[in-house]
Amino acid sequence: MITQNAAQPEYLYTYAHGLEEDSLCGLEQRALFGEESDNLIRSRKSIDPSRSPFIKGRLSILYTGDTVQAISKQVEQIELHNQTFKVLYLKINDLSNDQKIEFAERREIEREIGWNITGEADMHNPDILFGIVPFQGRWYFGAYQESESVWLHHVKKPQEYSTALSTRLARAVVNIAVPDPLGVRVIDPCCGIGTVLVEALSMNIPIIGSDRNPLVVKGARENIVHFDYQGQAEVKDIADEEGHYDVAIVDMPYNIYSRATAEEQYTIIKHARRIADKMVILTIEDMDEMILKAGFTIVDRGVANKGVKALFSRRVLVCE
Incomplete structure (x- = not known):
């Protein structure tokens, strides 16, 4: 069973849109969140990611840390028992081009985090999809809900x-x-x-x-x-x-x-x-x-x- 801090739940919303949609996406972001961003918005507002044509998914934040290793240590608390899981590195993040993490390293991060979760991994049809993403100099981990178009x-x-x-x-x-x-x-x-x-x-x-x-x-x-x-x-x-x-x-x-x-x-x-x-x-x-x-x-x-x-x-x- 995975639960957020009930008193102060927080979310990271991942965004993607075409250049011609910049203005419309920004207007929608301001309406929903009171701010706009190119690719990630952190908010306490809980919004179904499938509401927006621009939101790719919502990360329900469970843990944060300065490094992947800090996240890896925290996920040891998770016990899924009969539920299967998958860990996904979210490519939509705020890293600059010279900081981008390549495919092999992304897979290594997913494996490192997944290894410390007590449960059975399922790469194809997991009961729970976890996400990990760098944002504003820190790492964020939680349950990730993908948007349905x-x-x-x-x-x-x-x-x-x-x-x-x-x-x-x-x-x-x-x-x-x-x-x-x-x-x-x-x-x-x-x-x-x-x-x-x-x-x-x-x-x-x-x-x-x-x-x-x-x-x-x-x-x-x-x-x-x-x-x-x-x-x-x-x-x-x-x-x-x-x-x-x-x-x-x-x-x-x-x-x-x-x-x-x-x-x-x-x-x-x-x-x-x-x-x-x-x-x-x-x-x-x-x-x-x-x-x-x-x-x-x-x-x-x-x-x-x-x-x-x-x-x-x-x-x-x-x-x-």
Whole structure:
């Protein structure tokens, strides 16, 4: 049985993303952790690593030390009895290129640590995966939970169109909008075919979707049912929305199916201000003036680029 210090659990989150995703990943990190980093974040916040498209895994810290040998000595306390284990050196760390540890040495570190754990090693299908990683001049060891790329399962939908958000972007936007889902009421009032709805529901975040276009609402409902989620999408203009929500996620309509004029764009933002305390908006245009005019303050922002050359970009703005 492996347990952390129940009073002060700590975690190391490992990150990986493409260069074109720097801005979006940083925005999500700031929302989830209040800080950003290239590859590792240490935090007391417990977040399922599968929530983020950028998190590779979460190390639940059990031991720290100045050297591998110090860790090796501490793991002698672990007794797994009937459970099997594997030790993995985490290649995502903060070592500079001239400090990188090569393959043979990584395997030697794994063997040294594993040798001192009382239990049966299983390299293929262990009951417990342990990780060891250097970070900020110290070594960290603990149980390692790898992220599952849940959003990849949602790529192929019964209903889709080319200008819809990617599932990866939609998942990051949900995290930016709802870093802590407990007790939060969320609405997507321009839900389209439901890409944001599906990602939110897959994270057990209760969300209501609506759109004034009955054809896309029909598609959203089909997509939700296809993935066996329980969610609501209705035909409704945001101007007719009477409920109040903690946050609204608005992917501003811009394509041929849901074209919005400047006046309609402002109307959407104005009603988002009326029904929600916070808004995360995605737009291909500069809407700062509209957002401020509607009574929001822009508290953070980022850019979601499509492709390394950023041939197509969406602005992501957090407004309160």
